[in-house]
Amino acid sequence: MALLSQLGFKLQKLTIISFDDQKRTNEKDKFEVMFNPESVKRSFVNKFTNDASNPQNQSNAKFMYSDSSRVSMSLIFDGTDVDQFGAEIAFRQLRGTRKSVTDRIDDFLKNTTKIKGKIHEPRFLILSWGKTLNFSCRLTSLDINYTLFDRNGDPLRAELNVSFMEDHAPEEQVAELGLESPDLTHYRIVKSGDRLPLMCQEIYGSPLYYPLVARANKLKDFRNLTPGQEIYFPPIEK
DSSP states (O other), rough: OOOHTTOOOOOOOEEEEEEESTOSEEEEEEEESSOOOOOOOEEEEEEEEEEEEEEEEEETTEEEEEEEEEEEEEEEEEEETSOOOOHHHHHHHHOOOOHHHHHHHHHHHHHHTTTTTTTTTTOOOEEEETOOOEEEEEEEEEEEEEEEEOOOOOOEEEEEEEEEEEEOOOHHHHHHHHHHSSSOOOEEOOTTTTTTTHHHHHHSSGGGHHHHHEEEEEEETTTOOOOOEEEEEEEEEE
16 A cells, blocks of 8 residues: 555545535545445435325326435444554554544544534535545444454454435525526415425425425424424525
């Protein structure tokens, strides 16, 4: 690895960039993985519902909305220095910059999972790795599997299974989709069975405005609306 670097070859590693704002203008930290993942899984989901007005036609699926895509992978953290040469290990020990598996996991958690005081939630992320990933997201799940220990019981190797959910700013989602909508303002009272994407379909002509409406109403969970709740549908310029 070091020899390749000296010859001008640098392995591009998966990097996780963290921000304090959803538009990702205020970069805080960068976390570079030890080893690039062997595989990356990306999932896409479109949500449909049957047309309730025509119950006999069960195949008449009506589009509701596109759910956020997801990325999952496994990351290896190793403290046995399998990726280093003897001189590099001694140099890091001398400078006090050699990190244990526990230290590396703490750095990862600090950037991706732990709640930050100023924003009262985990940071906003971008996964960056060549042409494979340029993914604005949030970490949704993390499992740590310790697989090797030293005599003191300290971990020498760990496998992190991580999942991330796509998280563009609502304005970016609408811009990417190229949607248009009348410049109208609406208020609606939620009835039993109402779903925000379908309400957006009725008002704007497209269910894909639901992230903007959820943000305007400060909804933490747009999937669970409360009957009697008033929802504000803001004007959206063409």
